[in-house]
Amino acid sequence: MVFVAPLFLLGLITALLPLLIHLIRREKPPKVAFSSIRFLQKTSRKLILFQNIQQWLLLFLRSLLFLLLAIAFARPLLDSSVAEFIDGIPESHVVLFDRSMSMSYGDATARANTEMAAILANLGAADELALVEFGEAPLRVVDFSSDRALLEARILAINETSYQGTNYWPAFKLADQLLEDAAHENKVITLISDFQSGAFAEEENGWRAKVGVNIRFIDVGDEEVSNLAIMDIRAPDFVLEGEEPTSILARIRSTGTVPITTGIASFKINGQVKERMPFDLEERSEAVLEFQHDLSEPGTFFGEISLSGDKFLTDNEKEFSVLVSPRINVLVLNGEPSKNWYDDEGHWFGLAVDAAGQSPFSVSEVPSVNFDDSNLDTVDVVGILNVDELEPSQINSLVNFVENGGGVFLALGDRTLLDSFNDNFSGFLPGTIRSRGKLALGDYRVLADYDRRHPIFSNLDSDWPAKFDAYWSLDPSEDAEVLMQFDSAEPALLAAKRGDGLTLMFATSMDLEWGDFPLQNSYLPFIHESLRFLNGASNFPLNYEIGDSILLPSEYSNRLTNVDGTELEYDRDIPSFTPTKPGTYFLDANDKLNSFSVKTSATESIFKRIDTSVIYDSVVGQGTMPPLAREVSTERLIEERENAQQIWWWILLASTMLFFAELFIANRTYR
Amino acid sequence: MSESLNFLDPSVLSGLNNLELRARVVVEGFLSGLHKSPKRGFSVEFNDYRHYQRGDDLRHVDWKLYGRTDKLFIKQYEDETNVRATIVLDTSASMAFGSESGSKLTYGVTLASALAYFVTRQRDAVGLVTFDDRVLEFLPPQSRQPHLMRILRTLSAVTPGAATDATKPLGDLAATLNKRSMVIFISDLLDDEERVISTLRNLRAMGNDVIVLHLLDNAELHFPFNESSEFIDMETSESYLANPNAIRAAYLDNLNAFLSDCKKKCQRSDIDYCLLNTSEPLDSALSTYMARRAKGG
Numbered sequence: 016m017v018f019v020a021p022l023f024l025l026g027l028i029t030a031l032l033p034l035l036i037h038l039i040r041r042e043k044p045p046k047v048a049f050s051s052i053r054f055l056q057k058t059s060r061k062l063i064l065f066q067n068i069q070q071w072l073l074l075f076l077r078s079l080l081f082l083l084l085a086i087a088f089a090r091p092l093l094d095s096s097v098a099e100f101i102d103g104i105p106e107s108h109v110v111l112f113d114r115s116m117s118m119s120y121g122d123a124t125a126r127a128n129t130e131m132a133a134i135l136a137n138l139g140a141a142d143e144l145a146l147v148e149f150g151e152a153p154l155r156v157v158d159f160s161s162d163r164a165l166l167e168a169r170i171l172a173i174n175e176t177s178y179q180g181t182n183y184w185p186a187f188k189l190a191d192q193l194l195e196d197a198a199h200e201n202k203v204i205t206l207i208s209d210f211q212s213g214a215f216a217e218e219e220n221g222w223r224a225k226v227g228v229n230i231r232f233i234d235v236g237d238e239e240v241s242n243l244a245i246m247d248i249r250a251p252d253f254v255l256e257g258e259e260p261t262s263i264l265a266r267i268r269s270t271g272t273v274p275i276t277t278g279i280a281s282f283k284i285n286g287q288v289k290e291r292m293p294f295d296l297e298e299r300s301e302a303v304l305e306f307q308h309d310l311s312e313p314g315t316f317f318g319e320i321s322l323s324g325d326k327f328l329t330d331n332e333k334e335f336s337v338l339v340s341p342r343i344n345v346l347v348l349n350g351e352p353s354k355n356w357y358d359d360e361g362h363w364f365g366l367a368v369d370a371a372g373q374s375p376f377s378v379s380e381v382p383s384v385n386f387d388d389s390n391l392d393t394v395d396v397v398g399i400l401n402v403d404e405l406e407p408s409q410i411n412s413l414v415n416f417v418e419n420g421g422g423v424f425l426a427l428g429d430r431t432l433l434d435s436f437n438d439n440f441s442g443f444l445p446g447t448i449r450s451r452g453k454l455a456l457g458d459y460r461v462l463a464d465y466d467r468r469h470p471i472f473s474n475l476d477s478d479w480p481a482k483f484d485a486y487w488s489l490d491p492s493e494d495a496e497v498l499m500q501f502d503s504a505e506p507a508l509l510a511a512k513r514g515d516g517l518t519l520m521f522a523t524s525m526d527l528e529w530g531d532f533p534l535q536n537s538y539l540p541f542i543h544e545s546l547r548f549l550n551g552a553s554n555f556p557l558n559y560e561i562g563d564s565i566l567l568p569s570e571y572s573n574r575l576t577n578v579d580g581t582e583l584e585y586d587r588d589i590p591s592f593t594p595t596k597p598g599t600y601f602l603d604a605n606d607k608l609n610s611f612s613v614k615t616s617a618t619e620s621i622f623k624r625i626d627t628s629v630i631y632d633s634v635v636g637q638g639t640m641p642p643l644a645r646e647v648s649t650e651r652l653i654e655e656r657e658n659a660q661q662i663w664w665w666i667l668l669a670s671t672m673l674f675f676a677e678l679f680i681a682n683r684t685y686r
Numbered sequence: 687m688s689e690s691l692n693f694l695d696p697s698v699l700s701g702l703n704n705l706e707l708r709a710r711v712v713v714e715g716f717l718s719g720l721h722k723s724p725k726r727g728f729s730v731e732f733n734d735y736r737h738y739q740r741g742d743d744l745r746h747v748d749w750k751l752y753g754r755t756d757k758l759f760i761k762q763y764e765d766e767t768n769v770r771a772t773i774v775l776d777t778s779a780s781m782a783f784g785s786e787s788g789s790k791l792t793y794g795v796t797l798a799s800a801l802a803y804f805v806t807r808q809r810d811a812v813g814l815v816t817f818d819d820r821v822l823e824f825l826p827p828q829s830r831q832p833h834l835m836r837i838l839r840t841l842s843a844v845t846p847g848a849a850t851d852a853t854k855p856l857g858d859l860a861a862t863l864n865k866r867s868m869v870i871f872i873s874d875l876l877d878d879e880e881r882v883i884s885t886l887r888n889l890r891a892m893g894n895d896v897i898v899l900h901l902l903d904n905a906e907l908h909f910p911f912n913e914s915s916e917f918i919d920m921e922t923s924e925s926y927l928a929n930p931n932a933i934r935a936a937y938l939d940n941l942n943a944f945l946s947d948c949k950k951k952c953q954r955s956d957i958d959y960c961l962l963n964t965s966e967p968l969d970s971a972l973s974t975y976m977a978r979r980a981k982g983g
Contacts (some may be wrong), residue, residue, distance in 0.1 A: 050783035066932040565924040
């Protein structure tokens with residue numbers, strides 16, 4: 016048995032009233048002087064006993080009357096499954112708990128925790144609840160459970176402030192997915208958030224929650240917000256050694272409903288304050304602050320720009336990292352210098368490497384016949400283009416060069432000799448040539464596949480429309496990697512490590528003689544990335560946002576620490592790291608790379624709010640009925656159950672009969 | 687008669703402080719009521735003849751008989767018989783109980799005074815014994831007027847005493863009665879009635895006339911209480927917590943059995959028994975006395 020209005024059970028105490036009155040009145044009977052009590056004492060003991068029994072029976076009846084009335088008012092329901100009905104239709108409930116950075120503004124998180132506690136408190140006995148916390152990406156904190164203690168423990172464990180941005184869509188999708196396996200048909204998603212407009216892009220490929228899944232909103236955001244934020248920092252990832260002082264730009268804005276117009280910006284490099292700059296914002300405008308610093312020495316620099324002037328400090332500072340690289344010296348051994356520039360590999364190769372004014376390369380060219388050991392003194396990478404033969408001494412020089420950490424890029428061509436090539440270059444090349452590919456007239460090969468995770472290609476997101484009408488078939492050595500293939504599945508680019516150096520072998524020519532590769536957009540970045548790879552330079556980006564999945568350069572030992580020196584765990588198999596806090600991180604990278612920076616999302620600083628009805632209309636499945644208030648559905652169910660049982664009616668009937676019985680006995684009982 | 691008898695109402699009498707006055711009012715009122723009765727009473731009742739002796743009052747010579755027999759006979763009347771009445775008044779603690787018109791003791795004192803006055807007025811001797819568990823006052827029967835005043839003073843000084851034990855006082859009285867007497871026993875009999883009536887039977891057996899005037903208060907006779915109360919025995923101080931409504935019937939049954947028993951035992955012993963409700967007039971008590979006196983007591 017359960018009670019719809021259990022508070023009325025407190026009325027059970029009134030059952031003691033008759034006994035209490037009896038005891039109080041019994042305390043002081045009046046004394047009456049009487050001539051003799053001999054006739055009283057002769058009164059029948061049975062009569063006295065009967066009278067006493069009647070008195071106690073009356074007392075019992077009155078107590079029972081109060082007891083029944085209290086029970087009737089508490090509205091009992093008799094059903095083994097009725098407990099769940101008392102709390103309405105049992106729900107499968109997914110709570111989406113916004114843990115984005117903006118939730119740390121004011122006491123939004125405290126309010127959210129209070130609302131979460133209220134949801135738990137109102138959780139019906141048969142309800143099940145799953146909790147998903149989210150920022151940019153959702154995270155399942157608790158799967159469906161009805162164990163309130165477990166849910167409370169898990170929720171209490173969530174106390175760390177997140178620096179993530181906000182995106183409702185993945186959270187809604189995960190919740191909808193979870194509800195597919197829910198135990199009850201009544202499915203509800205509750206979104207607890209501050210409802211920043213940036214969290215919800217209206218269209219998500221027409222996705223909607225499944226029909227029957229309802230959504231409730233709990234707004235814990237502030238109506239009045241005052242906030243000053245660094246929206247973005249623009250700093251180059253790479254700077255060449257010896258260039259002009261580097262400009263670092265900071266875009267700042269007052270993003271709240273209550274504007275803040277003045278403050279001071281501080282600029283730090285490697286932890287030292289280099290400059291302080293006051294600023295004055297006009298209402299609803301933003302300013303771009305420019306800081307300049309001479310980054311002349313090679314190496315990685317980390318910096319920070321911070322603001323003073325408001326209380327929401329999380330978005331008041333942003334970090335950045337800059338890699339100052341020395342120029343890469345490239346020596347080109349051109350096997351076919353030609354007066355016809357379009358048939359000259361050296362021309363196309365040099366054009367790609369050194370044409371730009373800010374090229375990170377310094378190129379020198381020497382005919383292969385003139386090449387000797389002295390040419391390698393200041394060279395980082397050697398490009399061997401369509402060379403037929405080299406002298407053994409030249410070969411030895413190249414082998415030593417590679418063994419000591421140099422890089423060689425070798426491109427084949429029409430001057431390549433099948434008989435002597437493998438003998439000459441097999442000592443340090445990643446493969447051998449087997450035959451020259453012969454194609455019918457009008458036929459051609461294209462570059463069909465490549466290793467997208469390789470440093471050469473990881474930053475290249477271009478098409479490869481180049482067509483080749485001739486090429487060499489390659490046989491990769493055992494330790495070589497095939498980085499690129501033709502559409503015939505034959506290798507187009509091989510790579511291998513030799514000693515401390517690296518070598519690349521390209522199966523066709525770098526000029527227009529065998530194809531149109533030099534005319535394609537991908538030609539220049541391909542050569543740049545190949546040379547940087549051979550030089551050992553990383554193309555690892557240095558600036559990220561919270562939530563980015565950072566692919567750490569695998570060629571280094573990668574001991575990852577934060578600013579405090581604390582070593583951080585990450586997935587070493589991939590290796591991948593997803594930062595959860597903004598700041599500068601350090602990699603133990605053989606002195607070649609030692610920091611990268613993570614900043615918070617600018618959208619979290621914008622407190623413009625979105626109407627929940629917009630979200631509801633966009634997310635709820637067509638045909639889903641609006642949710643009834645829990646109290647309303649509960650009342651309806653209880654009414655339905657009560658009308659069927661009417662226990663309270665029977666109890667009141669019994670009480671009435673009891674009342675008349677009491678009257679009857681009381682009239683026959685002397686008081 | 688009714689107007690006269692109003693003076694016998696205990697509530698009226700209780701307003702009279704002077705006991706002699708109270709007694710006279712009772713008796714005169716009672717007698718004035720009797721004048722209207724066809725019965726004349728005992729004072730003119732013929733009883734016997736005897737031979738004339740010198741010195742006899744010639745008014746009592748039966749001249750008609752002299753005419754038939756030529757002998758002088760003197761008429762003897764009952765009123766010439768000397769009555770020695772002893773009023774025995776119970777002054778125990780239970781006699782102090784009273785609910786409406788005063789206590790049983792007040793009623794008893796008034797009744798005893800009236801009887802004493804009445805007996806003295808008839809030129810009979812009257813005595814008084816008051817007792818509780820022993821004899822408190824004893825005034826032997828005398829017919830003189832000053833003696834009546836002594837009785838009335840004694841009665842006016844009566845206060846409630848201790849528990850009742852009539853056996854010994856009645857035994858002591860029996861020892862002092864050397865002539866045939868009338869014993870008027872005024873009590874509520876809330877004692878061991880078996881022993882009391884047994885003692886009275888002995889007195890009767892000795893040739894005395896015995897009248898028992900059994901006084902009970904209206905509250906004792908009807909038990910009109912309603913509220914649950916702790917009843918305290920006025921003689922033993924014992925208490926009894928009871929709901930009067932619950933036990934009234936049983937109480938009255940017990941009381942009536944007691945009264946019936948008393949009456950039966952008295953009747954069997956040729957003892958006049960009269961139950962008096964102290965809220966009612968005293969005439970029935972006087973009538974009882976007169977009836978017994980008329981029987982030749």
